[in-house]
Amino acid sequence: MRYFLDISYDGTAYHGWQIQNNASTVQQVLGEALSTILRQEVVTTGSGRTDKGVHAINQVVHFDLDPNIKTQSLIHKLNGLLPKDISANELRRVQDDAHARFSAVSRSYLYRMHTRKSPFLEGKSFLFTRHLDLEAMNLSCDIIKRWLDFESLSKVHTDVHTFNCEIFDAYWESHNDEINFHVSANRFLRGMIRAMVGTMILVGESKINLDTFEAILESKDRTKAGSCVPAHGLYLKDIIYPKEIYI
Structure with missing residues (x-):
């Protein structure tokens, strides 16, 4: 059983x-x-x-x-x-x-960031004190929701048959001193979310624009994307299955 x-x-x-x-x-x-x-x-x-x-x-x-x-x-x-x-x-x-x-038909992750030092968030959220343009970062979410091949955001030398992932939802939100990124997809590549967040941060800091963000995805070159953000801000949040598998 x-x-x-x-x-x-x-x-x-x-x-x-x-x-x-x-x-x-x-x-x-x-x-x-x-x-x-x-x-x-x-x-x-x-x-x-x-x-x-x-x-x-x-x-x-x-x-x-x-x-x-x-x-x-x-x-x-x-x-x-x-x-x-x-x-x-x-x-x-x-x-x-x-x-x-x-x-599984869907997986959801949460990436947590906070903008002010907090002993209660240490090891549970990424402290990031520089200003971010969340509106621009949410526009980058619109790009990934229509994208398919995420080789640019995958760890290199990973053993997968395809780099294709279907992003169902992605958005940034802020509340007080906390900033959260939510993303759901049918599958994720190794290191993909942390690289995605790191690259979106470049958009939020105006270090790259949306055209460059899209060009990075199109390049299929991991070296062109942003650095991975720290692991301790990342949470596997939910997994959805077809109802008929349950007895």
């Missing part, structure tokens, strides 16, 4: 989601906790890989269990065993062919 598990985590202490040799990852810690509670090896598959230091408001993982295993109190037991920076939120039974990664 296959299950989807919704989890949240503060990625500060981890080298990303995916299991790595000689490094602590969220997948490793979660798998060890599940295996201990269920007394069998549990292999988890995530909806996507978050990099070192990236957080998740909602990450979805799937795993398979024997039908005879009782799961009624699994969330409670998991939260008792998991460290304080990882929480288990909801367990749902799904169709046996449902896949946390490949069944």
Whole structure:
């Protein structure tokens, strides 16, 4: 029987989601906790890989269990065993062919920035004190919403069959001393959002104009885009699946 598990985590202490040799990852810690509670090896598959230091408001993982295993109190037991920076939120039974990664139809991310030093946002948001033109940055969002090939914003030497991503929504908003970027798409490339934000910041600082921003996308050359912003401002926010996969 296959299950989807919704989890949240503060990625500060981890080298990303995916299991790595000689490094602590969220997948490793979660798998060890599940295996201990269920007394069998549990292999988890995530909806996507978050990099070192990236957080998740909602990450979805799937795993398979024997039908005879009782799961009624699994969330409670998991939260008792998991460290304080990882929480288990909801367990749902799904169709046996449902896949946390490949069944997803939409993924949403949030990038958080703040303009004034705050001890409460340290490690959770990118401190950026220079002025930004959010109107111009939102115009750059209009460009990416009609774009398809994002090779210019992908990490180089990445193993993908295509650099095409369909952006469903993207916008910047500000409130008091905080500035947030929201973006949703069918898929994202490695490093894409952090490079996208870094390049949009160049627009917001008037270091490049919208024509240059579009030319960067058209170039398919990562060296022409902006630098990646820090990982600690990035959050995996939500993943949407077809309703029919749930039982």
